[in-house]
Amino acid sequence: MAGGNKGGTPGDETRATHAGNHPHDNQGVINPPIYRASTILYPDVATLEQVSKDRLSRLAYGRYGTPTVSALEEAVTALEDGGRAIVLSSGLAAIAATLMNLLQAGDHLLMVDTVYGPVRNVCDRTLKKFGIETTYYSPGIGADIAGLIRPQTRIVYVEAPGSLTFEMQDIPAIARAGHDAGALVMMDNTWATPVHFKALHRGADIVVHAATKYIAGHSDVMLGIVVCREELYRQLKLGIHALGHSASPDDCYLALRGLRTLPVRLARHQEAGLALARWLKARPEVARVMHPALPDDPGHGLWKRDFAGASGLFGVVLKPCAPAALAAMLDGMRLFGMGASWGGYESLILPVNPAASRTASKWEAAGPTLRLHAGLENIEDIIADLADGFERLAAAQAAA
Ligand SMILES: *Cc1c(COP(=O)(O)O)cnc(C)c1O
Numbered sequence: 001m002a003g004g005n006k007g008g009t010p011g012d013e014t015r016a017t018h019a020g021n022h023p024h025d026n027q028g029v030i031n032p033p034i035y036r037a038s039t040i041l042y043p044d045v046a047t048l049e050q051v052s053k054d055r056l057s058r059l060a061y062g063r064y065g066t067p068t069v070s071a072l073e074e075a076v077t078a079l080e081d082g083g084r085a086i087v088l089s090s091g092l093a094a095i096a097a098t099l100m101n102l103l104q105a106g107d108h109l110l111m112v113d114t115v116y117g118p119v120r121n122v123c124d125r126t127l128k129k130f131g132i133e134t135t136y137y138s139p140g141i142g143a144d145i146a147g148l149i150r151p152q153t154r155i156v157y158v159e160a161p162g163s164l165t166f167e168m169q170d171i172p173a174i175a176r177a178g179h180d181a182g183a184l185v186m187m188d189n190t191w192a193t194p195v196h197f198k199a200l201h202r203g204a205d206i207v208v209h210a211a212t213k214y215i216a217g218h219s220d221v222m223l224g225i226v227v228c229r230e231e232l233y234r235q236l237k238l239g240i241h242a243l244g245h246s247a248s249p250d251d252c253y254l255a256l257r258g259l260r261t262l263p264v265r266l267a268r269h270q271e272a273g274l275a276l277a278r279w280l281k282a283r284p285e286v287a288r289v290m291h292p293a294l295p296d297d298p299g300h301g302l303w304k305r306d307f308a309g310a311s312g313l314f315g316v317v318l319k320p321c322a323p324a325a326l327a328a329m330l331d332g333m334r335l336f337g338m339g340a341s342w343g344g345y346e347s348l349i350l351p352v353n354p355a356a357s358r359t360a361s362k363w364e365a366a367g368p369t370l371r372l373h374a375g376l377e378n379i380e381d382i383i384a385d386l387a388d389g390f391e392r393l394a395a396a397q398a399a400a
Pocket residue numbers: 089090091092093116163188190191209210211212213222223224341
């Protein structure tokens with residue numbers, strides 16, 4: 001975790017606690033109030049004319065955000081330690097709207113093969129329809145990405161660790177190669193959050209977050225955030241709202257409340273995730289654990305070099321078993337819920353099929369793959385839930 005008070009630079013915990021709050025502009029109230037608005041009134045014709053010349057010159061219309069939305073944007077940029085933030089209605093909307101605004105017909109996009117699955121639809125359908133070509137590349141490519149860059153390559157997109165399979169990427173090497181060729185580097189930093197990885201400091205020009213996950217952190221909000229270098233802000237901000245995107249002030253209030261406790265929650269998610277990963281590694285039912293903070297994980301060196309910590313999301317491959325045996329395990333979980341998304345306070349377990357969303361790299365696993373999210377429960381309790389699950393699996397396997 002970046003931090004310390006060296007030279008008066010506040011640590012992440014301090015930023016998460018205070019950034020975006022201006023109590024003395026709000027009658028002493030600590031949390032920024034929820035400003036709900038569509039219409040914004042202009043006091044006179046001169047102001048109206050000024051706003052029609054420049055929509056970003058003051059509050060212009062609800063779609064562009066209210067002070068509640070700006071408070072969340074301010075807090076996220078404080079944690080990223082730079083850039084400008086734009087909040088919109090989901091993580092996927094943030095990714096799609098950014099790509100649609102920065103790319104144009106004839107452009108080429110380099111996309112990591114282990115990207116969050118639904119982004120492939122954006123590339124393979126929407127962007128393709130508008131004449132933008134995507135090439136998927138293997139997450140382990142590193143500096144060799146230079147060999148895939150064409151004169152038309154406008155964006156090199158990275159996500160680390162990879163969705164479902166948790167491969168690390170050499171972000172600084174990829175960013176150098178991208179920049180040398182005049183391309184922009186865009187990163188999905190949802191897993192690490194700005195607390196564990198300052199993407200703008202490591203070469204990203206644009207960072208996207210599914211704030212739905214750890215930033216909101218309570219499984220009750222859908223939100224996405226784009227943080228970009230200052231030079232890109234105007235184009236992106238205007239372009240994103242021109243596509244009709246917006247964010248609910250109520251959801252921004254909840255996300256800001258979640259963000260206040262992000263560093264402490266993450267520390268606990270990391271501890272629980274590592275405890276589960278180590279325990280699983282020692283189990284006879286397990287073929288492989290995919291968690292970059294484990295010392296023998298193939299991505300551990302990169303993770304250790306570049307990241308300040310891990311979150312609570314990781315993967316595990318089981319040894320081959322009958323589908324009914326896996327179902328017996330999953331159907332009886334007491335604490336682990338089964339469902340999409342993650343980053344809330346509760347533990348989750350989900351069977352996944354990485355092979356279905358890989359085209360540039362091969363996913364090979366003999367047994368089923370599970371994605372686990374370590375929640376904030378008592379660690380021994382969630383381990384016991386898994387242990388009981390393995391007992392059900394073994395009993396069903398023996399009966400099969
Ligand atoms: C969930 C997720 C998204 C999409 O976020 P939504 O808010 O669900 O649209 C994007 N990237 C990653 C890595 C995710 O896990």
